[in-house]
Amino acid sequence: MNKEKLIKQYKAIFHKSPTHIIRAPGRVNLIGEHTDYNDGFVLPIAIDRYTNILISKNDDGKVRLYDLKYNEKDEFDLENIKPSQQKKWSDLQRGIAKVLLDAGYEIGGMDVLIFSEVPEGVGLSSSASIEIATLLSFKELYNLDIKPIEMIKLAKKAENEFVGVQCGIMDQFASLLSKESNALFIDCRTLDFKYIPLSIQSYSFLICNSMVKRKLADSSYNERRKECKDAVKILQKYLPEITSLRDVSINDLEKYKSYLPEELKRRVEHVIYENKRVKQAVEVLKKGNVEAFGKLMYQSHKSLKELYEVSTKELDLLVEIRKDETGVLGARLTGAGFGGCVIYLVKNYSVEHLKEKILDVYSKKTGLVPQFYDIVPSRGAYVEFIK
Numbered sequence: 163m164n165k166e167k168l169i170k171q172y173k174a175i176f177h178k179s180p181t182h183i184i185r186a187p188g189r190v191n192l193i194g195e196h197t198d199y200n201d202g203f204v205l206p207i208a209i210d211r212y213t214n215i216l217i218s219k220n221d222d223g224k225v226r227l228y229d230l231k232y233n234e235k236d237e238f239d240l241e242n243i244k245p246s247q248q249k250k251w252s253d254l255q256r257g258i259a260k261v262l263l264d265a266g267y268e269i270g271g272m273d274v275l276i277f278s279e280v281p282e283g284v285g286l287s288s289s290a291s292i293e294i295a296t297l298l299s300f301k302e303l304y305n306l307d308i309k310p311i312e313m314i315k316l317a318k319k320a321e322n323e324f325v326g327v328q329c330g331i332m333d334q335f336a337s338l339l340s341k342e343s344n345a346l347f348i349d350c351r352t353l354d355f356k357y358i359p360l361s362i363q364s365y366s367f368l369i370c371n372s373m374v375k376r377k378l379a380d381s382s383y384n385e386r387r388k389e390c391k392d393a394v395k396i397l398q399k400y401l402p403e404i405t406s407l408r409d410v411s412i413n414d415l416e417k418y419k420s421y422l423p424e425e426l427k428r429r430v431e432h433v434i435y436e437n438k439r440v441k442q443a444v445e446v447l448k449k450g451n452v453e454a455f456g457k458l459m460y461q462s463h464k465s466l467k468e469l470y471e472v473s474t475k476e477l478d479l480l481v482e483i484r485k486d487e488t489g490v491l492g493a494r495l496t497g498a499g500f501g502g503c504v505i506y507l508v509k510n511y512s513v514e515h516l517k518e519k520i521l522d523v524y525s526k527k528t529g530l531v532p533q534f535y536d537i538v539p540s541r542g543a544y545v546e547f548i549k
């Protein structure tokens with residue numbers, strides 16, 4: 163839906179004009195999975211699918227929301243913010259208002275129209291895009307003096323504490339700070355970041371939705387987090403200085419892995435080598451070595467499947483389909499796993515052929531019709547003023 167149409171809708175719903183449009187993108191992670199909550203490294207890009215939020219101030223201390231995806235409205239009072247019983251979607255906005263107030267920021271009411279282009283529940287961070295857009299909305303309307311890193315931390319806090327999903331910091335980071343044609347290399351411990359230019363003109367990233375819905379809150383995501391914590395606890399007996407798996411070197415792993423139960427050993431191995439792969443990915447991308455990057459993607463998938471055990475047979479099938487395809491350089495599940503999407507790195511001329519092949523093979527084998535998203539590495543969240 164274009165801007166003019168959205169403004170028209172806004173006027174019809176709120177009987178006034180919006181003053182700003184805030185746009186915050188979804189993200190896809192190129193490599194570095196399940197490393198963010200282990201203080202490790204990640205390499206996401208923002209995708210050209212945005213959550214659009216049209217806003218204007220109100221003086222009655224209420225946040226009024228209308229979400230075009232659900233064609234539903236909701237409202238809450240800033241004096242008394244509780245999770246919604248019926249309209250779960252509005253917990254994202256409620257959570258953001260709550261963490262801002264708790265942190266001492268002075269915010270007031272606003273009237274909000276939401277239109278998100280980010281597919282929901284498939285691992286492309288639709289929630290993070292809504293959180294970041296909502297935070298930016300309050301920042302703009304109430305002139306909050308708040309730095310990007312603080313915004314990212316607060317958005318994550320809202321998701322962790324209010325929505326109840328124990329996500330790491332990558333999604334909110336990518337939604338706010340990504341840059342067009344670049345990947346975002348994040349050190350999830352120090353929160354330092356670097357832009358890595360993607361000189362991949364003759365290649366594309368293609369996303370394929372396995373159509374197996376994943377629900378982070380209900381999934382084994384929190385269980386994996388706990389396993390990592392448990393592993394750290396055991397390893398601390400031998401390596402007292404470590405505080406997370408980020409601190410465990412490959413040598414340490416070799417030396418002490420026999421003290422870990424089999425399952426935890428696999429988890430730790432994934433995290434340590436995945437961190438290494440992210441750093442290698444940055445190096446090869448800097449040199450423009452796209453083939454090497456593709457190989458790292460495959461290795462990452464193998465590790466997520468065999469060691470971290472977050473793949474599904476559908477995701478594996480999508481990664482395998484490419485095997486005898488020329489022009490496909492890499493593929494892996496992306497996001498938390500347990501369903502959701504696969505990302506391919508593919509030569510431009512092979513994209514359509516790959517889609518046809520996937521449609522044919524995947525549909526026959528699973529009875530599911532996969533969905534494709536052609537994406538380009540895009541800019542992070544931004545504000546547009548409406549005259």
Ligand code: GLA
Pocket residue numbers: 191194195196197198199285329330331332333497498499
């Ligand atoms: C989800 C979380 C992220 C990250 C990934 C796995 O997308 O929201 O913080 O942990 O899973 O890499």
